[in-house]
Amino acid sequence: MSETTAQYLLRLHSTIGITADAATIDRRSASIDALAANITVEQTIAAAAVSTGLVADLAKVRELLQPVSDSDPGFAPVQVDKAAAVVCSAVTNKLLAGGGTRGLTAALVVLCASMGQATQHVDERLRAIAQQQLWAIQRTAAPEAKYIAPQPQVTAEQIKALIDTLAAGNVANTTAPMQVVADGILAALAAQSAAVGKAFEALSVRQAIVEDETRMQWWVVGxxxxxxxxxxxxxxxxxxxxxxxxxxxxxxxxxxxxxxxxxxxxxxxxxxxxxxxxxxxxxxxxxxxxxxxxxxxxxxxxxxxxxxxxxxxxxxxxxxxxxxxxxxxxxxxxxxxxxxxxxxxxxxxxxxxxxxxxxxxxxxxxxx
Known part of the structure; x- marks a missing residue:
């Protein structure tokens, strides 16, 4: 089970000798979780770069760190110090755990920034985590190209009600049951179209993946x-x-x-x-x-x-x-x-x- 942001902060604070009470940890972890949900690719790169020791210029992450300062007045860095580096590392770790484009970006930055230098990561586990997450993203299964028939939108009871009304010759009362059946037919057609579209989209993605892999295989052969x-x-x-x-x-x-x-x-x-x-x-x-x-x-x-x-x-x-x-x-x-x-x-x-x-x-x- 992965660490929560609060647990991550506690571990890093203990490792590098930063003292913070439980309330401070809670405020910072909550703000980190919130900003990680809306961070841009550029900000992801900056946060990961600080966490690897690649960047020591506060100006590059000042805007990123502002929400943390807003929630915790005690966090007011004037340079990239230990506290700021820990926050950036926590942001990076949160993004890695979330996967997607930002998780991939964070993983690539951590791995790229490690070239030719001894590890300078605030979190000594960060590179290994980045590598594991990159592998996990790469091995994400392709969407399943499967057609799932939608549920019928017109029930037998609704059809029987319409038939009975027509059989009774009560034309004035056919409008309501006929409308129900017509609406059901239209809804069924829409659901059918959506199901076919979804299956075709998944099939197209799988086909594109196969074509890419085939190109790579022939490239390796050549x-x-x-x-x-x-x-x-x-x-x-x-x-x-x-x-x-x-x-x-x-x-x-x-x-x-x-x-x-x-x-x-x-x-x-x-x-x-x-x-x-x-x-x-x-x-x-x-x-x-x-x-x-x-x-x-x-x-x-x-x-x-x-x-x-x-x-x-x-x-x-x-x-x-x-x-x-x-x-x-x-x-x-x-x-x-x-x-x-x-x-x-x-x-x-x-x-x-x-x-x-x-x-x-x-x-x-x-x-x-």
Whole structure:
């Protein structure tokens, strides 16, 4: 059984040494539950970024935290301190538990923000929770394409009443029973149409899912870039990784925005992860510039610097900064400040592809 928000706050307060009475916990948990029900994708990203230690700028979450301050005058942060980080972590945990678009967004931010750094989460369990929730969302069953016949809207008694009235030749009294039968027939037709429409909609969704999965399977068989029509094995390892992440994310439909549960395995297959010559780890900075500068803008055209939390997209941000600098090394300290990723951290092509794939999925959610 998952924790309530109040239980979550109590656990974190105890872990990091914050003292708060029961009334304070109740007020904060109630306001967190309320704001989590109406939070935007942008606010979700900001809250999750604070909870992972990626953001320490109060301005990015001030509006988000205001309802908590309104309900609890004792909560008045002037910076992202422990209390503010705990609230953001509680919001993130609440969203993860709720699933849906915001739960998926929170999970992707937590996983993306963990790249290349020791865990800085207020809640040491948060990354594991995010991974479990992502898997749960990915394994959500498709809607069942089943036609359920609606209940009859005209009863035998109503029909008999009309027949008896007609048989008696009492024309003046046929209006009421005839109206009842006519209304029942119309209601039955409407219910029938709705049932057929619902079944057809579910069937269409299932068909689209099958088509997406079939495309992915043929892509894995081909092991080739969808844009270049060239085998991934013929490309530099990290260019292949970037293109594979882009290809796979493009095949993820809006109906299943979390993508397939098997995504990591699919990327391993197309990138020949079993070939030692193509699976060597490189420092992060070398991985970025390992994607030819001439090709990088086309593959990594998104601009994380225009978002509220650029560091939630570390590979995209590194690509943006490196392109701007023409691969001069001055992009590296600027990037490290924004993303908190050590450019010397080693990463394999498959790890690079998995990280970038998650960033692409998160970017698509942000653009909705």
């Amino acid at each position: 092991k080739a870039s969808a844009e270049l029509f060239r085998p991934f094995a013929a490309l530099p390892p990290f260019e292949a990784a970037a293109r594979a992440a882009s290809d796979l994310s493009a095949m993820v439909s809006r109906m299943r925005p979390a993508g397939p549960f098997a995504a990591p395995a699919l990327l391993e297959r197309v990138l020949h992860a079993d070939d030692p010559a193509r699976s060597n780890a490189k420092p992060f900075a070398e991985a970025i510039v390992g994607i030819p500068l001439a090709e990088r803008p086309a593959i990594l055209k998104n601009k994380p610097s225009t978002t509220n939390v650029p560091g939630a997209f570390p590979i995209m941000l590194a690509a943006e900064y490196s392109i701007e600098s023409g691969d001069e090394e001055d992009w590296q300290p600027r990037f490290k400040r924004a993303a908190h990723v050590d450019v010397h951290t080693k990463i394999t092509p498959v790890e690079f592809a998995e990280q970038l794939y998650r960033e692409f999925l998160l970017w698509k959610l942000l653009q909705k």
